[in-house]
Amino acid sequence: MFSLSFLSRDFWRDARHDLSASLVVFLIAIPLCIGIASNSGAPIISGLIGGIVGGIVVSLLSKSPLSVSGPTPGLTVIVFSSIGALGNLNAFFLAVCIAGVFQILLGFVRAGILANFFPSSVIKGLLAAIGIVLILKQIPHAIGYDKDPEGDFSFFQIDSENTFSEIINAIYRFSPGAVVLFFLSLAIIVIWERFQIHKKILIHGSLVAIVLAVIVNESFEYWMPFLSVGGEHLIQPIRLASVTDLFTDQYFPDFSYWKNQTLYLVALKICVVVTLESLITLDAIEKIDPERRAVSKNRELIAQGAGNIVSGFLGGLPVTSVIMRSSANLQAGAKTKLSAFLHGVFILLALILIPGLISKIPLSSLAAVLLVVGYKLTDYKILKSQFKKGADQFLPFVATILGIVFTDILIGIGVGCVVAVFFIVRRNILNPFELNRKDKNYGVEIRIDLSEDVSFLNKSSILYKLERVPDNAHLIIDGSKSKYIDPDILEVIEDFKISAAARNVKLEILDVASPYEKIQNKPLDRTAQQEYGKLFENNRIWVEEKLANDPDYFKKLSLGQAPQYLLISCSDSRISVNEMTGTSAGELFVHRNIANLVIDTDMNLMSVLQYSVEVLKVKHIVVCGHYGCGGVKAAIDGKYHGLIDAWLRHIKQVYRMNRKTLSGILDEEEKHKRLVELNVREQVYNLCMTTIVQNSWRQGQELQLHGWVYDIAEGRILDLNIDINKEFQDYDIFRYKFEQN
Secondary structure, eight states, X not given: OOOGGGGSHHHHHHHHHXXXXXXXXXXXXXXXXXXXXXXXXXXXXXXXXXXXXXXXXXXXXXXXXXXXXXXXXXXXXXXXXXXXXXTOHHHHHHHXXXXXXXXXXXHHTTGGGGGGGXXXXXXXXXXHHHHHHHHHHHHHHHHTOOSSOTTXXXXXXXXXXXXXXXXXXXXXXXXXXXXXXXXXXXXHHHHHHHTTTHHHHOOOHHHHHHHHHHHHHHHHHHHOGGGOOOGGGBOOOOOOSSGGGGXXXXXXXXXXXXXXXXXXXXXXXXXXXXXXXXXXXXXXXXXXXXXXXXXXHHHHHHHHHHHHHHHHHHTOOXXXXXXXXXXXXXXXXXXXXXXXXXHHHHHHHHHHHOHHXXXXXXXXXXXXXXXXXXXXXXXXXXXXXXXXXXXXXXXXXXXXXXXXXXXXXXXXXXXXXXXXXXXXXXXXXXXXXXXXXXXXXXXXXXXXXXXXXXXXXXXXXXXXXXXXXXXXXXXXXXXXTOSEEOHHHHHHHHXXXXXXXXXXXXXXXESOHHHHXXXXXXXXXXXXXXXXXXXXXXXXXXXXXXXHHOTTHHHHHTTOOXXXXXXXXXXXXXXXXXXXXXXXXXXXXXXXXXXXXXXXXXXXXXXXXXXXXXXXXXXXXXXXXXXXXXXXXXXXXXXXXXXXXXXXXXXXXXXXXXXXXXXXOOOHHHHHHHHHHHHHHHHHHHHHHSHHHHHHHHTTOOOEEEEEEEETTTTEEEEOOOOHHHHTTTSSOOOTTTOOO
């Protein structure tokens, strides 16, 4: 909380700087809050509430002098998907509140220590990348082509454009007035800083540039209308009639969702993202703070958690410490957290008192401010400094920049951390053994004493040493000190046994044999074993997802089945019948065989058919073939396929029956597709012939037959629209379907 220090001379000296900086950050925050809310699929007011709460509430509890909190572009995708997952906006606000509770708990358990695990090279790469992204994203606004709102900082945009293509589009659709206002604002900022005017009158050049841009643009309307900018080139805030507009039932969290497990998964996801971004931003701002003021990261988590509770309760977006706003705050001359507090107050007051005036601010003028901020963050001296430190510092730095520029902040940081960890592991892996070499009368004795823990990371170095053991030597491998020896290392030792005998190396293994003997003579294929294990992990995730939506899902499923469809499809592994039809467990009764054949001598299929028709009372039977069917191709390629040929003879019969039609198709791929369709029609006809189907029709059961073809290349299902009454009437068979007497 703010204390009585506001009575001191130092407070008033810093407050003048903070007031100017807060106005700059406030003017930047308005369009960002609107743009982030718009990109997130949330109401515009939610973004503005998040900005107000991030400024007022978080700054009161935080100890950070420069950090500015609010909605962040990094959360747009998560917010959008979370609202969709919950299916209710008010439930999402409850998730934001719960995420805040989780953050506070993380603060109390001292999770702020996580900030110490981000490599310095990655943090510096983050700052440089934000600078580059700011510059690239502001170019369209500077030129006046503002198709995307402020706050869209991802490389791939939701309108199918990307950062670079948007710049190209802007060049062809520029607005002369916007360009004039941009360069005017840019010139004022540069001159202001070049002559350090802000130190004399304590007003930052960015604020002067924005105010002057508004005045000039207004004058354009009267003197040079062709240069005047308006509409989408200006900030579009939301008008509030009063403060009470922030407390409407429409945006309150819906507490009736508290039993929904998905709610807590969404809250946890939000908590993780806002926590990481807050810690990373705080660490980054501390590195560029001229005074290098460090604050408690745990206190920051508590402050951010409280902010999210309040924001969610008022119907606002999740808040976190935002690197861009914090950097702008620092560049604008802020000294204390009063700047962040005032920026939140100004957002609230502006929406109530002067929304009309705010809506006159040109985005091209704001683009000039942000472009200067980006330029200062992207200092070539940082690049030069990182390069001199070596590859282990430079490559993670570059990887972070590229990752953020071409994806988003969190993914970019992840990429940078992975590269950094690679160098850390390479540099810091301890020697997995002690090697002693002695010359004896009988030859060379080499002793390898394995260390306490020998992991797969040590495989390369151990292999290197074993390969250089001289012929005719005496090699002792002692594992008595080891508590854990990775199976990969044991496999290396076992393989060396074979080569040692051929090289006349006397091999003596101590305290390694016992664990090693547990390994079979033929080591398991580790990759295959891991892939097999993934099936159980996938099952666990699937179960959790189902139970999250319905705690009694599997209990209900175990009570019985009542599918409406019998699907006879091919055994091809690329066909996932439930996935491609959007059905759940219990909705399809499925039989699969090679090339989806219906053969009356196939007792397995006939049993399935009888059970589905007579017991389950299905209403539809579908024969589903697919293009690119290996069974269909094999039936006409003239090659020998062993036992499978006995099965394929049924397709060959279809091929012979339609040889004249197929011979007119010259393209082999088209011929195969046509045969797939003809085969499906033939199998539907075979269904009509079965006694089971005919009996069901005679008894008045509603049973419809269908023929489908699945196009694997496009993922679409094609209905062949087989009209049984018309297409099969000429067949010399008796069907109760067509005879009423």
